[in-house]
Each structure stands twice: as C-alpha cells, then as structure tokens.
Amino acid sequence: MTKLTTASVLAFERNLDISDGVFSQFNSELEHPQESVIAIRTKSIRGTISNRLKNKDASDPAKLDAKIQVPNLQTVDVAMLNNDNDTLKVNFTCKVIPFDGTPSVCNNQPYQAKVKEIVAQYIQEHGVEELARRYAANILNARWLWRNRIGSESVSVIVRCKIDGAEKSVAIDNARQLSLQNFDHRSEEITTVAQWIASGLRGEHFILLNIEAHARLGFGQEVYPSQELVLDTGKTKSKELYVVNESNRQAGMHSQKVGNAIRTIDTWYSDDAMMPIAIEPYGSVTTLGMAFRQPKAKMDFYSLFDNWVLKDKEPSVEQQHYVMAILIRGGVFGESGKE
Numbered sequence: 154m155t156k157l158t159t160a161s162v163l164a165f166e167r168n169l170d171i172s173d174g175v176f177s178q179f180n181s182e183l184e185h186p187q188e189s190v191i192a193i194r195t196k197s198i199r200g201t202i203s204n205r206l207k208n209k210d211a212s213d214p215a216k217l218d219a220k221i222q223v224p225n226l227q228t229v230d231v232a233m234l235n236n237d238n239d240t241l242k243v244n245f246t247c248k249v250i251p252f253d254g255t256p257s258v259c260n261n262q263p264y265q266a267k268v269k270e271i272v273a274q275y276i277q278e279h280g281v282e283e284l285a286r287r288y289a290a291n292i293l294n295a296r297w298l299w300r301n302r303i304g305s306e307s308v309s310v311i312v313r314c315k316i317d318g319a320e321k322s323v324a325i326d327n328a329r330q331l332s333l334q335n336f337d338h339r340s341e342e343i344t345t346v347a348q349w350i351a352s353g354l355r356g357e358h359f360i361l362l363n364i365e366a367h368a369r370l371g372f373g374q375e376v377y378p379s380q381e382l383v384l385d386t387g388k389t390k391s392k393e394l395y396v397v398n399e400s401n402r403q404a405g406m407h408s409q410k411v412g413n414a415i416r417t418i419d420t421w422y423s424d425d426a427m428m429p430i431a432i433e434p435y436g437s438v439t440t441l442g443m444a445f446r447q448p449k450a451k452m453d454f455y456s457l458f459d460n461w462v463l464k465d466k467e468p469s470v471e472q473q474h475y476v477m478a479i480l481i482r483g484g485v486f487g488e489s490g491k492e
Contacts, residue, residue, distance in 0.1 A: 161261070161488055163486045163488075167412075172247075177403075179240055179242060192404065198229065228391065234371075247361070293325050293331060300377040301376055309328065310325045333428075349362065419433075422475075433446075434486075454486075
C-alpha cells in the first residue's frame with residue numbers, strides 16, 4: 154500500500170463569501186430619515202513633530218526647537234457624518250457555500266479522498282452547529298464594525314435571509330450588549346442566524362444573508378472605513394481610505410476586514426484564552442505581533458491537519474473545530490517540494 158503524502162498542490166475555496174461593507178448615513182431623530190452616502194474627502198493639515206527623537210537631539214534644546222519649527226504637512230482622506238446626521242449605516246452580504254471538504258485544487262487523489270473522509274466524519278459526529286453559532290454571534294455583536302462600534306452610543310443589527318421564497322429577518326436592538334470576549338451568550342436571535350448558516354454549510358438551502366448595522370455616533374462625527382495600503386511612495390496622500398463607488402466617492406470597508414471579524418472565533422488556541430482570535434494557520438494577530446499557534450507546540454493548522462490526515466491522530470474536539478474553520482476560511486495549503 155502506497156504511503157499517503159501531502160498534496161503539493163492543495164487549495165480550498167472559502168465557504169463564507171462576503172461582500173464589501175458600504176457606508177451610508179441618516180438622522181435617527183427624524184421619523185422618516187433620508188439616507189445619503191458617506192463620501193471620502195481630503196484634508197490638508199499642518200501637524201507637529203511628535204515622533205521619538207534620537208538621544209543626541211532630545212538632549213539638545215536648540216535642536217528640538219529647530220525641529221519643531223519644521224512644519225509636518227500632511228494630506229489625508231477622512232470620512233465623516235454630515236452635521237445633520239448622527240447615525241452610520243453599514244451593510245454587506247454573506248453567501249454561505251456548501252462545505253464537504255472537497256479541495257478546489259488537489260493533485261493527489263488519495264489525499265483528497267482522505268480529506269473528504271475526515272470532513273464527513275467530523276460533520277457526522279459534531280456537525281457544523283458550533284462553528285455556525287460563533288459566526289452568527291460575530292455577525293450580531295457587530296464586531297465587524299471595528300472602531301465604529303467602539304465609539305458608538307448604540308448599535309442595532311438586522312439580518313435578513315430568504316429561504317424557499319420566504320423572507321425572514323432577525324434584529325438586535327443593542328449589539329453592544331453582546332460580549333466580544335467569549336461566546337457564552339445564548340439567544341433566540343443567535344440560534345436562528347446560526348441555523349441559517351449551518352443550513353447553507355450543509356447544502357440544504359441557498360443562503361444569502363443581508364446584514365445591516367446602524368451605529369449611533371453623534372452629529373458630524375468621524376467614521377472609519379478601511380484604509381488603503383499606499384505602496385506608491387510618490388503619492389501625495391499619507392492616508393487613503395477605501396472608496397466603493399468612484400462616481401460619488403462612497404466610503405466602504407474591505408470584504409477581507411469584514412470577514413476577519415466574522416471568523417474571529419478561535420478560543421481553542423489556549424486553555425485560558427483571554428479573547429477570541431481570527432482563524433489563521435498560525436494563530437497570527439498582527440496588531441499584537443504574535444502567533445498564538447506555534448508549530449513547536451504542534452498547535453498550528455499544519456501540524457494538526459497532517460497528523461489527522463496522514464497519521465490518523467484525531468485531534469481533540471476543540472482542535473477539530475479549529476481545523477474545519479480553517480478549511481471553511483479557505484487558502485492554499487500544499488506542501489512544496491523545496492526546503
């Protein structure tokens with residue numbers, strides 16, 4: 154019998170297909186508010202020198218005074234509510250693709266058959282309900298609003314889904330009451346959205362969720378769309394924000410950023426996990442500069458997955474959830490022949 158080896162070409166498509174988030178605004182104090190887009194505009198500002206100085210400059214008052222006199226000129230993008238609007242509206246869609254463990258690309262058919270076998274076994278024994286519940290919680294707690302959630306007085310979330318021609322909806326009046334630190338909260342709303350997601354992952358229904366949040370921030374307050382990565386050093390702006398519609402400069406949030414929030418469900422990286430982190434092969438959190446799933450501890454995706462597929466060493470239930478969440482996330486996981 155030929156020894157099973159990892160496919161050199163192996164990729165999985167994502168099963169939660171998420172659109173960009175689109176920013177609009179309205180006045181919540183009006184009975185029939187008129188919505189309008191939030192447009193990206195440009196500011197030119199004169200800042201001060203505030204970076205950490207070298208020791209030789211910091212110890213010389215004359216040198217510091219000379220640096221302070223040099224203007225720190227910047228041109229930046231900003232996005233703000235109009236002075237007569239107090240509420241940010243963000244909406245996006247999430248399509249749930251059926252999940253059975255079939256790679257989108259695989260050049261090793263025995264390996265592919267084994268992967269499908271362990272996924273089928275996982276679904277039969279544990280189902281997709283736990284993963285679906287965590288995805289649903291992150292949709293309803295508005296984690297995906299990021300900084301816009303932190304600075305809000307209140308956030309309401311509405312999730313709509315059409316199943317067999319019937320329009321269904323779930324609403325949360327204040328998503329800020331739902332914790333971002335754990336998934337202990339149980340509610341009818343989370344259960345309903347989780348059932349929709351699980352139904353889509355099992356392939357029972359076509360599931361397209363329409364998700365909308367209203368964050369009450371205050372009249373004229375700044376909002377925070379995605380920031381573009383400026384690779385061209387010759388550009389005049391030091392900060393560029395994401396525009397989803399060039400015709401009216403409408404602000405938006407990258408689908409990747411929304412998706413990162415929804416898949417922030419990994420509390421299995423440690424027995425005393427302080428917070429959930431995004432599903433990543435090495436448990437990487439760039440804002441902390443840390444990888445919480447180190448290969449040395451055999452807690453990374455590749456160690457767990459290879460032991461499960463190649464050596465029939467079944468991980469704990471929690472780590473099985475993690476491995477399946479990685480496959481649902483999608484990515485390229487082949488093993489290169491080069492060292």
